[in-house]
Amino acid sequence: MTLALRLENLSKTFAVGKPLIGPPKAHVRAVRPLSLEVAQGETLGIVGESGCGKSTLARMLVGLIPPSTGTIEIEGKALDNADATAFGKLIQYVFQDPISSLNPRKSIRKILEVPLKRLHGMSASERETRIREIFDSVNLREEFLDRYPHEFSGGQAQRIGIARGLAANARILVLDEPVSALDVSVQAQVLNLLAALKAEYGLTYLFISHDLAVVEAVSDRVAVMYFGAVVEVGRADKVFSAPRHPYTNLLAGSAPVVGRPLTPPEAKGTELPDPLNPPPGCAFAARCPRASDICRTEDPALTKMGEDQFAACHHPLDP
């Protein structure tokens, strides 16, 4: 197995309520130290409720924010957090809302030219050839190149977002809720396109979503996040059909339907713990039907539970 991506103890803590002078009032641990490996050509789904740290993780992965601890290694090389060019050439971010992530005053051609000029120093004619090639591979007509972002439908705009990710020639795409804002029929088209591009270019995807059914459909493996930590990771079919962590079990039990948000029905309450005042022990204990005393004092580590399946739980479910 060739590794595309390796994360070692990656974490992010934000200082909040920082006065102009002096130390911040508090800290939010948006992502607790996590270690993960993603193989080349693999799609790793990342699921979790709003606020569990998915976007913070994504932003660190593409170099938009520096991690507080840990390292990001791509194809065996550790990335320097200050080197935006190195990140840009290897890993690109596709945003949930493509229209607002594109500069409204620039034509699509101009938008797609930026990474080609900045990251690869391509000449005007090289850029034009590459842009046409990429536009063709995302099934958009060339005449659209001179239009502006607001002139496109949601599905077309997402194709442009994907084209922008591909233009830089990155081998890894971080897809942050790439179809959540789209109608179901358009979702299917974009998902099919992503699958075709992956096969054509040998891409690796990190597919972030709160939509369990979509993640299950597109992922080889899935990482389930809760309150800034990965609580379970394993093969997509296994994680959802035979979950070991009670939180995954609750999510899977909420009868996944495309477009339905994650709301575990049997959990006690729906609130995440207060990020400014995290509980000791397991963050899920207050909502967990299996919690005992140890869960309220000791934070369980991610532990191997079966072939290629890991969970962080003191009382895992039987396989």
Ligand SMILES: Nc1ncnc2c1ncn2[C@@H]1O[C@H](COP(=O)(O)OP(=O)(O)OP(=O)(O)O)[C@@H](O)[C@H]1O
């Ligand atoms: N810049 C920031 N400053 C302070 N706290 C932040 C910042 N960005 C995120 N957080 C906090 O970090 C935690 C994780 O947020 P994050 O946006 O990564 O979650 P998410 O799973 O992507 O949620 P959503 O699906 O709603 O985007 C939350 O408690 C959030 O309030």
